[in-house]
Amino acid sequence: MNFLNNLHPVTKNLLLINVILFIITVFGEQQGFPITHYLGGHVFSSPFFQPYQLVTHFFMHGSLMHLVGNMFGLVFFGNLLERVWGPKRFFIFYFVTGIGAFVLYQGIGYYELLQVREEITLLGYNYHDVHHLLSEGKVYTNAGPKMTEYVQMLSVPMIGASGAVFGILAAAAYLFPNMEIMLIFFPVPIKAKYFVSIYLVYEVIQTIQYNPTDNIAHLAHIAGALIGFIMVKIWQKSRTNFY
Template identity: 30%
Template structure:
């Protein structure tokens, strides 16, 4: 897996929507009940129960999206002693949940710092150019549409699942798909793990194409021991949705600047033919 760190593709205007999305995701993460304890690795049971109750309320659940069946019992956030020892108390939901709206709220929830920072890194690197090409309002609508496509697409693959779906990765996958369509030749600096992290500058079509192939392989269950914790199918659907939406914008998209060749970290002087 390669880690992108920067793209050689300047923008003409400030990507305010991309910055705002990053800020909102971070603020929601910091305000999620019980998340601080779970990040530290030693969360007491009470914090875990609060986190479970919050997630069940605001996360997207495939069974709810497809069948509109809300659970009769959910975590209440309280703790108790049951036949199997201490655990979270279940009870009737004390709230009304809209399955369709839960897809939107789930886009801003993350389960760990690694989950959050990984998503925000991809959004920061690739979102600014897509926003620059689409404009602020259209880009925001595009982001939400890709997130909905990813959420419902994943639910269709496992319509009876009661496992909550959280994270911005489905919407961000749409951003990656749009970037691939609009700027396939843009250069992206990446870190490749090979004994140490090697910095390489690669075309976007290689970086994003490789990322998409990995998601497609993982979504089929091959190459990973446990696909239950990552919604790879949502990434695939979001990516394809982003590509399709961006296709009409490709003809009028100016190409990224040609990068100057680098020689051992220094700018190489062009050779002249006399």
């Protein structure tokens, strides 16, 4: 409990909500209730998309390692930002970066979806019928690779706090560039500006290479970092004393 007592209120509550929802999701889905399907964030034109998913998606995680990685970033860097900004500003920052990353990622996803939609239309499928069948819980079988891709784009939700966490990383690296970090898998001190820069370069490379099988929304990570950086610059200009 001493660990939780050392956390600032927004950071602590975000951590608890994420952990509790992960536990509920694991047990719920073992019982056959698809919590991730309802609370994960679907592409905007999907029959499964709901406005509340703009927020709920970044409290959902697909595995224990997914959760631990994001919560490490939240606790280590987010707690620092909340200390210097205060709870209100940090709360706003977290939600804006999380929602903003989702909107940018799914906005591009919607554009890609339209391209695939044109291709399946040329193959003789009616996408309205596809959406209707999916909304009724029915599935297509042996429909070919393009239809399979289209259905997957509609059905697979985006989950995780990574967009908000990358916003936190970008803000921390900008405000505290020379802060040294010691990673478990790399036990050598590295300055925040180098750590975050290397991490973002990796995300850009992964986005360009585009491997759909890795199930990681690299573009959302970049979007979160970009939004976080822009917010810090705006706030910095709007106040004489940023802290």
